[in-house]
Amino acid sequence: LMVWLRRCTHYLFIIVVAANGTPLTINAGDYIFYTDWAWTSFVIFSISQTLMLTVGACYYLTFTGVPGTATYYALIITVYTWVAKGAWFSLGYPYDFIATPIWLPSAMLLDLAYWATKRNKHSLILFGGVLAGMSLPLFNMVNLITIADPLETAFKYPRPTLPPYMTLIEPQVGKFYNSPVALGAGAGAVLSVTMAALGCILTTWTYRWMAA
Numbered sequence: 001l002m003v004w005l006r007r008c009t010h011y012l013f014i015i016v017v018a019a020n021g022t023p024l025t026i027n028a029g030d031y032i033f034y035t036d037w038a039w040t041s042f043v044i045f046s047i048s049q050t051l052m053l054t055v056g057a058c059y060y061l062t063f064t065g066v067p068g069t070a071t072y073y074a075l076i077i078t079v080y081t082w083v084a085k086g087a088w089f090s091l092g093y094p095y096d097f098i099a100t101p102i103w104l105p106s107a108m109l110l111d112l113a114y115w116a117t118k119r120n121k122h123s124l125i126l127f128g129g130v131l132a133g134m135s136l137p138l139f140n141m142v143n144l145i146t147i148a149d150p151l152e153t154a155f156k157y158p159r160p161t162l163p164p165y166m167t168l169i170e171p172q173v174g175k176f177y178n179s180p181v182a183l184g185a186g187a188g189a190v191l192s193v194t195m196a197a198l199g200c201i202l203t204t205w206t207y208r209w210m211a212a
Contacts, residue, residue: 058199
């Protein structure tokens with residue numbers, strides 16, 4: 001019974017996190033329609049995706065103890081997001097409305113850090129967290145090169161009903177910083193270490209819950 005509960009617990013967790021990752025992607029990735037705030041949104045988008053990937057992947061990775069499960073976790077989230085992207089496209093939104101994050105390479109780096117240090121949890125937290133946080137914004141920016149220009153898309157599909165807190169006062173592109181990739185990578189590298197530690201702690205809590 002405990003083995004069955006154990007398997008159900010981590011499969012349920014991965015499904016819940018992946019499903020919640022879908023609306024998170026939609027909300028954070030909707031920056032194309034806010035052209036003046038595009039790169040500000042990109043930073044938020046990158047950090048939120050990095051943290052979600054890191055905490056879930058580290059939980060799943062340390063729970064199974066098998067290098068490669070972080071990549072498997074990222075693959076499931078990617079499939080969920082592509083399904084969501086297809087759903088929005090079928091509703092008449094442009095193909096580039098959802099910018100699907102590039103999670104897989106960063107998840108592979110988490111697996112590499114875990115495998116190369118002989119499944120050392122602390123190395124996963126420190127090295128894996130930094131690698132995931134620094135790499136995901138870079139991969140996402142490369143991904144954006146392949147999609148339509150945000151300015152062109154915004155003019156084709158205007159969105160006049162902005163909520164008050166998103167009402168544009170003046171263009172903000174590049175006003176407060178020069179590189180959204182650098183800002184996202186810097187903040188992500190720091191915060192991902194904390195999220196990696198949280199993922200490992202969740203594993204400990206899960207084991208204690210099963211043993212109770």
